[in-house]
Amino acid sequence: MGRKPNLNPNEEGRIESEEYGPLPGLDYQFFEYMQEGVTVYELMRDEAGEIVDLVITYANLAAYRQRKSLKKGLIGKSIIELYGSEAVSIDLKKANEVVTTGRGTEYDTYFAPVNKYFSVTAFSPKEDVYITLATDITKQRKAEEEMQIERQKLMDIIEFLPDATFVIDENKRVIAWNKAIEEMTGTLKEDILGKGEYAYSIPFYGEKRPILIDLIFLSEKEMEDKYAYVKREGKTLFAEVFVSNLFGGKGAYVSVKASPLCDRDGNLVGSIETVRDITELRKELCPK
Structure with missing residues (x-):
């Protein structure tokens, strides 16, 4: 000018x-x-x-x-x-x-x-x-909008996964709770989204307590004390456990996988846990 x-x-x-x-x-x-x-x-x-x-x-x-x-x-x-x-x-x-x-x-x-x-x-x-x-602040705002779009795509994918899946943010508040986990636990997403302080453990154990998703950075011994089977691959945890509260109190053996979620800079921004019913498989492998 x-x-x-x-x-x-x-x-x-x-x-x-x-x-x-x-x-x-x-x-x-x-x-x-x-x-x-x-x-x-x-x-x-x-x-x-x-x-x-x-x-x-x-x-x-x-x-x-x-x-x-x-x-x-x-x-x-x-x-x-x-x-x-x-x-x-x-x-x-x-x-x-x-x-x-x-x-x-x-x-x-x-x-x-x-x-x-x-x-x-x-x-x-x-x-x-x-x-x-x-x-x-145009660049920052557009980056936030793009991140929100990508986050929504992720939430849509999680919603229709066949395995029961939920996600918590860095403050341990529930930000995703899919259809499969609603069916497994009987807890609807509108009743748990946004809640923290181990609220996501209540549908599984009837009380607030740490579960696999909270144990990502704990030692092998600490995890073994809580699970019959636990395995670590990198920062991802695998475990098997019987949960009596599932499926309306019928209970089920489940295979659980928990992984940290990090942003592009490697900062921890949340965790994701998937839960698969392996009751029938256990019956086949370990018949009475």
């Missing part, structure tokens, strides 16, 4: 350029070199005193770069004129909140005119002056 500020060393707190004139009263030199997009506005009010528009009196280099796809100037224009009333409705609402309460605020917003997400800090340092500091 060819916008080059001309800092005037003879007048403290003032900045000049070919696009905007002297702006007294605030340290605009400090704003000019901030990484956040800094925009200063004059408040436009209706007869009732409500802020109905904001006129841009200053925008630093970062703010221009954040809006460069608009291919138009900013100084002296109102945000409704630039972006349309619908696109700035949240910004005007926040401006009224800040000026009315006298307290700054932080909020995230999607800004449709440039197809970007911003994290915004807003405050009013003096009467009829409103300032926003905007950080472009």
Whole structure:
């Protein structure tokens, strides 16, 4: 855009350029070199005193770069004129909140005119002056959306697995409980999703206690004390156990597999456990 500020060393707190004139009263030199997009506005009010528009009196280099796809100037224009009333409705609402309460605020917003997400800090340092500091968080937000899509795909796969399966997050809260485990335990997903503190052990043992999914990082001896058969392959555990509470109290011998779930950086974000009914197989292998 060819916008080059001309800092005037003879007048403290003032900045000049070919696009905007002297702006007294605030340290605009400090704003000019901030990484956040800094925009200063004059408040436009209706007869009732409500802020109905904001006129841009200053925008630093970062703010221009954040809006460069608009291919138009900013100084002296109102945000409704630039972006349309619908696109700035949240910004005007926040401006009224800040000026009315006298307290700054932080909020995230999607800004449709440039197809970007911003994290915004807003405050009013003096009467009829409103300032926003905007950080472009588009990459982070899109990464979160992509992760959420992938997570939903995983949940859909888990839901229709033939083996009884559940998943807990890093805080040991249940985040998936599929149809097969509903049938095995009699516990519906709506009654257990979001619950922690070993709630997932109650459908199996009638009490809150650690189960295989909790023992991933324990020693072989500690696991052997709780299971007749246990095997470790890497960080994945395998065990066999008789659980009397399953299938409405009929009980069943089950083969259990528990594995940690890690993110792309190798951080533990949860665990998954699958439970397979092997009662008939045990009867065949060990007839009375």
